[in-house]
Amino acid sequence: MSSLDELYQNVILEHNRSPRNYRAMTDADGKAEGNNPLCGDQVTVWVRMEGDTIGDVSFQGAGCAISRASASLMTAAVKGKTREETDALFDRFHLLVTGRLPTGDTETLGKLAVFSGVSEFPIRVKCASLAWHTLRSALDTNTTSKE
């Protein structure tokens, strides 16, 4: 497989075409906007908590296939997870896209492992991480609004 095929794996192309949870949320208790000033990409992430876990999460925005698919797969991956579990998952995901995750650990990421090809394209790390950073901000707004 060429680096380009590694980058644009079928799962990524499919999520780019039909992103999951691509909608605004009216009953969210956390919301944040993320921007990549380098390319003008923009994403909005909404979260609704159920107790300590993420009950629902959604996104909208404009970005490349990598950022769109990453946001889509992220929403599927973090539903039902606690804040701590989400943070830990993002940390491993970030190691993966920057090429620093030990090979044996890749399967712990489940479907998110399809982003391994990003590490060959350092400029795309920001595309893959934008939704995750924005999710963290959304979770932060949620905490402040509750307390």
Place this chain on the structure above:
Amino acid sequence: MSATATPALDVERLRRDFPILSQRVRGKPLVYLDNAATSQKPRHVIDAVSRFYASENANIHRGVHYLSERATQAYDAVRERVARFINAAAPGEIVFTRGTTEGINLVAQAWARNTLRPGDEILLTGLEHHSNIVPWHLVAGQTGAVVRAVPINDAGELDLGAFDRLLTDRTRILALAHVSNALGTITPVRWMVARARDRGIVTLVDGAQSAPHLPVDVQALGCDFFAFSGHKVFGPTGVGVLYGRAERLEAMPPWQGGGDMIETVTLDRSTYAPPPARFEAGTPMIAEVMGLGAALEYIESVGHAAIGAWEEELLGYATERLGELEGLRLIGTAREKAAVLSFVVDGVHPHDVGAVLDDEGIAIRAGHHCAQPVMRHFGIPATARASFAFYNTRDEVDALVRGLVRVRAVFA
């Protein structure tokens, strides 16, 4: 064949002057279509820079020794060459800068900051690069002046009716691009500058994208200031030119203080050198200036007429070929254009277009091109942009088209 007397370019021969163009990237021959970002360098420029360091290096305007005298003469000879290149009235009207951005900031800080009053208006256009917007925002914040902009239409041309209405008794400076970096639009600079001058308005032309492609005659344009960059005219990075009409430069205080820009200094006060030295504090980028001189000499040897004719042919051919591609929309279709094609592909983000083309060895730019107001006008976050230079070929246009067919296939 057309009936013009313009000699045809021997593009294949010229390409051999550019060492970088013969390399392969990602296993494919490099197709370099990112010339609006920066141009490649001919051997003449690379040699001039390394020759300076290998056998001519010395500081200028200081030493009494042989090398310093030679470096000083060579540096001042480039100033004369630049003056001829843009038809300035005198070499003293040529200030060396780090690039277009620094030239515009120099005018904003040394002229505008000392001149503008609250409510005065700075008139820009909706085509500007951020480098001809942000320096004016800074000076507006410092002086209370207001920034206005001439809107653009859906072809990416300036709305000249609106321009006339925006010229008011409060307008103090018109600062506009000669050629849009994002769309390639050539603006009617001469006409607009004349309208502004009739009202006593100071004018600055951002020539970053015109100097590589069009013959520039600052006296015919009639502008007070004209800024361009060395690295876009096949010269080194880190050097640029600000042309300023003599009486304007004379009336401006220094911008930065330091060595080389003074007459006398006591511990209490300094008096300043006349222009252009007044605006060149500190040791300048001497080697880069040598490279710039070699670049302008190279352009003159190729010839502006031949460059213009070939680039127009490339633009016409590329516009036609890209127009045949389904799902591709050109952004910026002005009647007067330089060889720049900005476009979007249905359902494919420009970054992804760029990534697939890169895999084919084709270098384009994807993004907002530091022209977010232009993107906002068209309601898009970004475009893909192929920008040409005289060393590009019809075969490279064909390679771009094949790459774009693959883009559609990958994201089908």
